[in-house]
Amino acid sequence: MMQVLSIQNCATTKKNPSSGKLIVLTGPSGVGKGTLMRSLLQRHPELYYSVSATTRPPRPGEVNGESYYFVSRSKFEELIAQGEFLESAEFAGNYYGTPREAVLNQVQSGKLVVLEIELAGARQVRASFPEALSIFILPPSFEELEKRIRGRGQDSEEAITRRLQRAKEEIQAADEFDIQIVNDNFEAALQAIEVALFG
Numbered sequence: 485m486m487q488v489l490s491i492q493n494c495a496t497t498k499k500n501p502s503s504g505k506l507i508v509l510t511g512p513s514g515v516g517k518g519t520l521m522r523s524l525l526q527r528h529p530e531l532y533y534s535v536s537a538t539t540r541p542p543r544p545g546e547v548n549g550e551s552y553y554f555v556s557r558s559k560f561e562e563l564i565a566q567g568e569f570l571e572s573a574e575f576a577g578n579y580y581g582t583p584r585e586a587v588l589n590q591v592q593s594g595k596l597v598v599l600e601i602e603l604a605g606a607r608q609v610r611a612s613f614p615e616a617l618s619i620f621i622l623p624p625s626f627e628e629l630e631k632r633i634r635g636r637g638q639d640s641e642e643a644i645t646r647r648l649q650r651a652k653e654e655i656q657a658a659d660e661f662d663i664q665i666v667n668d669n670f671e672a673a674l675q676a677i678e679v680a681l682f683g
């Protein structure tokens with residue numbers, strides 16, 4: 485495994501695994517981020533995946549503390565007020581946020597930390613951690629994106645409409661990010677992420 489330096493030790497703006505340990509993976513809902521993340525973690529168990537907090541209700545099969553920490557709106561607002569989040573955002577009617585302390589501890593201990601978050605949060609992280617490596621996952625087409633969201637069969641029609649609307653806005657921001665990867669062939673997309681992370 486390649487030796488990586490910590491963020492504090494790297495003033496360089498060059499975005500490669502030796503100049504930062506925070507990786508931000510973003511892209512529209514349904515593009516395949518979650519599926520890519522799961523495969524990435526299976527292949528590279530040394531990565532630290534940051535489990536977010538959300539006010540979204542759990543989907544069937546989602547376990548508290550694994551997919552997300554599921555919390556009430558009032559609890560989430562309390563956590564925001566206490567400064568417990570590195571970033572947080574509202575998405576399709578629910579709050580999502582990255583626990584600050586766990587992520588910073590892992591980065592400090594030398595781990596490669598991966599956040600899988602939506603656009604507004606990714607922008608916040610880029611602003612506070614310019615050294616972070618940011619990756620935007622694109623769908624092969626908007627039609628294919630809609631197919632994937634529907635095919636997943638997890639969201640109400642209203643939630644699907646909100647996600648698709650948001651997706652249009654998100655896709656336009658793709659070039660703000662260091663690397664863009666089209667998730668057409670799954671294996672090829674996964675390998676492109678591995679190249680971005682490990683060279």
Ligand SMILES: Nc1nc2c(ncn2[C@@H]2O[C@H](COP(=O)(O)OP(=O)(O)O)[C@@H](O)[C@H]2O)c(=O)[nH]1
Pocket residue numbers: 511512513514517518536537540571572573575580581582583600601602603604605606
């Ligand atoms: N800003 C932010 N976005 C998050 C966080 N956790 C998850 N998200 C994003 O919130 C969006 C909705 O997530 P989710 O409800 O699980 O739906 P799905 O990604 O479509 O399966 C996705 O784009 C996630 O990447 C977080 O901690 N912060």
Ligand SMILES: Nc1ncnc2c1ncn2[C@@H]1O[C@H](COP(=O)(O)OP(=O)(O)O)[C@@H](O)[C@H]1O
Pocket residue numbers: 511512513514515516517518519520632633635636667668669670671
């Ligand atoms: N390359 C791909 N080709 C076809 N379907 C895919 C591909 N990647 C992911 N999917 C499927 O698309 C759906 C949405 O993926 P998911 O990981 O839940 O997206 P996200 O986390 O970005 O919302 C899932 O049913 C997943 O199996």
